[in-house]
Amino acid sequence: MRRFTYVTANTVTDAVKTKATTPNAKYLGGGTNLVDLIRADIEHPDTLIDITRLPLADVEEISTGAVRIGALTRNSHAAAHPLIRTRYPVLTQAILAGASGQLRNMATVGGNLLQRTRCHYFYDTAAPCNKRSPGEGCAALNGGYTRNHAVLGTSRNCIATHPSDMAVALAALDAVVETESAEGNRRIPIEDFHKPPGETPYSETTLGENELITAIELPVLPPARNSRYRKVRDRSSYAFALVSVAAALETENGRITNARLALGGVGTHPWRARTAESVLKGAPATESTFREAAEAELSTATLLPDNAFKAPLAVRTITATLTSLT
Amino acid sequence: MTQTSIPTRTPQRVLGEPIDRVDGHVKTTGAAQYSGDHLYPDLAHAALVHATVPRARITHIDTTAADSLPGVHAVITHHNAPRLQPPPKPTLLNLPTLAAGTSVNYLNTDEVHWNGQPVAVVVADSLDIAREAAQRIRVTYEELPATVDFEQEEPNAVPQKNSALSDGGGKKGDAVAALKSADVSVDLRFSTPMQHHNAIEPHTTTAVWNGKALTVHDGTQHIDWTRRHLALRFKLPLNDVRVISTFVGGAFGGKTNVWAGTILAVVAAKVTGRPVKLALSREGVYRTTGGRTPSTQRVALGADADGQLTALIHTSVTQMGRVGGYAEQVVSQSRHLYDAENILVQQHQLTLDSIANGVMRAPGESIGSFALEAAMDELAHRLDLDPIELRMRNEPDRNPMDGKLFARRGLREAYARGAERFRWADRTPEPRSMRDGRWLVGTGVATAFHPAWVFPANVTMRLSADGDVLVRCGFHEMGMGAATAFTQVTAHALRVPLDSVRIEYGDSDLPIGPGAGGSAQTASVSRAILDAAAKLKKDLAALARRNNTSPDEAPATILSRAGRTHHEVAVGADRGIGRLAGQVRFMSTLLRERRKYVKAACGAQFCEVRVDSDTGEVRVTRWLGVFDIGTVVNAKTAASQLRGGIVMGIGAALGEETLVDGHTGRIVNANLAEYHVPVHADVPRIDIECLGDPDPTMPLGVLGAGEVGIVGVAGAIANAVHHATGLRVRDLPITLDKLL
Incomplete structure (x- = not known):
């Protein structure tokens, strides 16, 4: 593990300022991913700025009725919070589907958004990886193992999945990421936060170099009370998703009035299923509608022999999850 | 010294009892020193x-x-x-x-x-x-x-040689012709991936x-x-x-x-x-460190209309590293399990530029039984016969390959007992006929089999006048409860209280013990302890005679009457001509006994699985294993061993797979996040029953429990998955993509 300097920040201003004036520094939240990546010789920060003392660990309802989750709220705390459990059950379920109890006790919600892919080849410095070393090539696309890889949002440079469960629920919920930097505050809709790999797979978010995530805001969204997260994986627990579905459904007289759908395990970033949603809106809340919507979403998937199963698996899982919400 | 200083407690029954581990306390409190816990100054x-x-x-x-x-x-x-x-x-x-x-x-x-x-x-x-x-x-x-791709290299596989420690190829009659003319037959291909022990x-x-x-x-x-x-x-x-x-x-072989x-x-x-x-x-x-070889296997079975096997063919291809490796005896159990008129077993090996493959829990039988037992299930289905009934109709009286005697064979009893306890008769035989909401439910069985071995073990046994017994032997404690078992064996052999026995082990300064492998440590060390106890008793009897003490007195009494502080006996020699003689004796006994007997632990594995009808996720929901491991030395640790084998088998069946990049030969999932061993939520309650009768040809009647538990597990699960879904998965692990 490479040496680094460790400093702590006590205020947001302090953190942002230290970051801007310290070369090759990174913010340190729960460290559940970053420290692993430093150990694995993938991230090489010279300085870590510990931000866990910043007063950003509350979950609260704000005046608009929206719920604001401080960026340093631990995953366990967010999942257990009554506001989340009652208004956004999909988010509680998504967080609890990820990692282990110990990891969730450490991991922060801001950090969760920034976790990096678990692609085998990204983690093995002996393998070429465009995400880790720009322009080096991609061992997965060059005949490697691709069973875990993405089928949506891929590019010729990278097909690695985004590993977060939480972010998939946030995508379905139209969450907004709040940030702060020397240039001031920003509100980034979750859909604009993560980027597809395209020609620059190493650049994963629209976050500025020194920008600090301060909170995640969940808008008022009544349909979210009828929501569910379904994660399909290779063992009962402690595995990344092959396919996951975050869904919220509102119906009136057998017709769908509001549907939110996002997918994990299949996309290079948390995948908001807009195509499926447009099929669902106004249609009868039946299994055949759900299947049609799911198939429409997956129709643009780019499949490889190893991961081709993800398309039918996603269709089945979406259909089953939406059916369970009727 | 007076007689009152000598313990006169009535020895309790110790053999077979579920005694707590003698090292349980030091392990659970962290006091036990493992190899990395020795903090030398200047380390x-x-x-x-x-x-x-x-x-x-x-x-x-x-x-x-x-x-x-x-x-x-x-x-x-x-x-x-x-x-x-x-x-x-x-x-x-x-x-x-x-x-x-x-x-x-x-x-x-x-x-x-x-x-x-x-x-x-x-x-x-x-x-x-x-x-x-x-x-x-x-x-x-x-x-x-470099040659690194198993599949590409498969056509270049060459026949594997048999050895004294590893049975391989062989034939009886003409299985190829018998298969062709059989009333009913199956001819199937299976594969199993590379696996690692992950201690x-x-x-x-x-x-x-x-x-x-x-x-x-x-x-x-x-x-x-x-x-x-x-x-x-x-x-x-x-x-x-x-x-x-x-x-x-x-360790698990690793x-x-x-x-x-x-x-x-x-x-x-x-x-x-x-x-x-x-x-x-x-x-x-x-x-x-080397893991278990991948394998491809063919099992072809022919039977008459009544389900009597006429042909059994089992062949395998496994890998070796160019720098060495273990010749995995994949077809071994197929020489012993079913009474087929004609048998052909063959093993082939290919060589890759890889690390040497090693031994991993039940090398051979663990993966070989998957193919054989899944094929038996397919044949039963083809014959419209209950899979247990098919096995019973082909249960041999003597070793099918060569007519040798079975030293003991509890399979009929294991299946009968298991079927009753598992309520096997409650199933509807038709695949996909049992359901619980979105879950498809299925049950499956398979046979477990693992050869029994005895290796040389040297021990010293020392009785002190205060009644304490010290047994010293360089055997190994890797979690199975070895020290506990030998405390019981010693107390049993000398009829002394358990807490008077102390065992020293795990050190090359001690008399040479056997390796912990082949499920043989318990039988091997038990034999030496029994021999030592007999020697000690004989010496004490002589001592008693010389001192006019009744030989029926407690051993410690005899010692103290003779004015001795202790008496020590040794079994086996660690060096020189004695050691050589011991090795020669071991080899000649091994060969003589193997000419006469087939010795093995066996068992019947019963399981229930649920398969999600939407996603293909498999959950094992019930397990019962009924085993014939001969004498049970400690009911608790033996059940734990067998249970551990089953848990590992669940891993092999549903998740474990070492992925080797076909271009670079590099293992790509070299971590426990992506190499999927079972988590707690994947493992149901596991019921274990042991028949418990001793094997008359083994020391203390012990057949060994370390490996037989994993055997048949993947087969039973694959068979249950078929019963639940109607789908046959012949390539391990049974991941959900194979069930969509």
Whole structure:
């Protein structure tokens, strides 16, 4: 593990300022991913700025009725919070589907958004990886193992999945990421936060170099009370998703009035299923509608022999999850 | 000394009782010292650098960035490593030569033989510094053509030779012709992937030189082999090498051989003059210790309309490394399980530029039984016959291959008992006919079988006048409860209270014990303890006669009446002509007995699975294993052993797969996040029942419990998955994509 300097920040201003004036520094939240990546010789920060003392660990309802989750709220705390459990059950379920109890006790919600892919080849410095070393090539696309890889949002440079469960629920919920930097505050809709790999797979978010995530805001969204997260994986627990579905459904007289759908395990970033949603809106809340919507979403998937199963698996899982919400 | 000072408690019944582990307290409180827990003053830490190509010559190693790091004591490469003796050529005539994990003389060569081979070692003040320095080393290779893809190489597989320790090919009658003319037949192909042991304790060595003498704390399954191997490689007199392995944090076969880490820890200690601890990272375990070979198998069965087998063909292809490997006896159980008129079993091997494959829990039977038992289920289905009934119709009275006697065979009883307890009759035979909401429900059975072995064990047994008994033997405790079992065996043999018995083990300064392998340790050490107890009693009787004491008095009474503080007996000799004689006796007994008997533990595995009808996720929801392991020494630890085997079998059935990149030969999931062993939520309550009758040909009647538990598990699950879904998955692991 490479040496680094460790400093702590006590205020947001302090953190942002230290970051801007310290070369090759990174913010340190729960460290559940970053420290692993430093150990694995993938991230090489010279300085870590510990931000866990910043007063950003509350979950609260704000005046608009929206719920604001401080960026340093631990995953366990967010999942257990009554506001989340009652208004956004999909988010509680998504967080609890990820990692282990110990990891969730450490991991922060801001950090969760920034976790990096678990692609085998990204983690093995002996393998070429465009995400880790720009322009080096991609061992997965060059005949490697691709069973875990993405089928949506891929590019010729990278097909690695985004590993977060939480972010998939946030995508379905139209969450907004709040940030702060020397240039001031920003509100980034979750859909604009993560980027597809395209020609620059190493650049994963629209976050500025020194920008600090301060909170995640969940808008008022009544349909979210009828929501569910379904994660399909290779063992009962402690595995990344092959396919996951975050869904919220509102119906009136057998017709769908509001549907939110996002997918994990299949996309290079948390995948908001807009195509499926447009099929669902106004249609009868039946299994055949759900299947049609799911198939429409997956129709643009780019499949490889190893991961081709993800398309039918996603269709089945979406259909089953939406059916369970009727 | 008066008689009252001698314990006169009535000895309790000890054999078979579920006695708590004698080392339970030290293990659960963390007081037990494993190989990495010996904190010598001045202890340095070592980290390995692994090759990143499958076959090459090293043209340059740039260590400057590592050398300059504060806290680094040595960077050892093939340029500056001390010269070692090469590993010996493995031969059955000298069993300790089998210790070498591979034939590579680490850091004594510029050649790379597999992707992951250690090419440098860094020694530093802390593990963090050592690992950082290791990451800074840049190695340049001249790459050479390599063969790394199992599938591509399969056509080049060659017949595997049989050996005294590994049954392989053989035939009876003309199975090919019989298959053709059979009323009903199946002819199926199966595959199983590479697997790794994943003991919770990664291989760890602490090496200390004291002048010319070497002490090594090493988590090993074979202290004596490790000691002899180190003496040979470092050109030391045997007496100058001591190997201590008091506690081993799981092994499952993975610590049978001496792998690179052990050798290189000793090298690092020699170069730096400091005690060195080398604890492999989890990745390091995958890269430098051999796992289970992948296999492809064919099972073809022919039967008459009544379900009597007329043909049984089982063939396999497995891999070896060009630098060595274990010839996995995949078809072994197919010589013993079913009464087919015609049998053909064959094994082939291919050679890859990979690390040597090793032994892993029930090598052969674990994966061979998957194919055989799944094929039997398919045949039963074809015959419209209950799968247990098909097995019973083909249950042989004598070994099907050659008519040898079974020393004991409890399979009929195991199936009868299991079927009743599992309520097997409640199932509807039709696939996909049982449902619970979205879950498709299925049940399956398979046969477990594992040969029984006895290896030489030397012990000393010492009785003190205060009634304490000390048994000393260099056997191994890797979690199975060995010390507890031998405490019970000793108390039983001498009819003394359990708490008067103390056992010393896990140290090469003790009489040489057997390796912990082949499920043989309990039988092997028990035999020596029984022999020692008989000797001790005989000596005491003589002593009693000489002192006019009744030979019926408590042993300690006899001693004290004779004015003796203690009496010690020894079984077996550790060196010289006595040791040689012991080895010859072992081999001749082995061969004589194997000519006469087939000795094996067996059992019936019953399971229920649920398969999600939308996603294909498989959950095992019920398990019952009924086993014939001969005498049960400790009901609790034996059940735990069998249960552990079943848990490992669930892993093999549903998740475990070491992925090897077909271009680079590099293991891509060298970690426990992506190599899927079962989590708690994957394992149901597991019921275990042992028939408990002794095997008349084995010491104490013990057949061994370490491996038979894993056998048949994958087959039973595959059969239950078929019953639930109507789908046959013949390629392990049974992941959900194969069920969509």
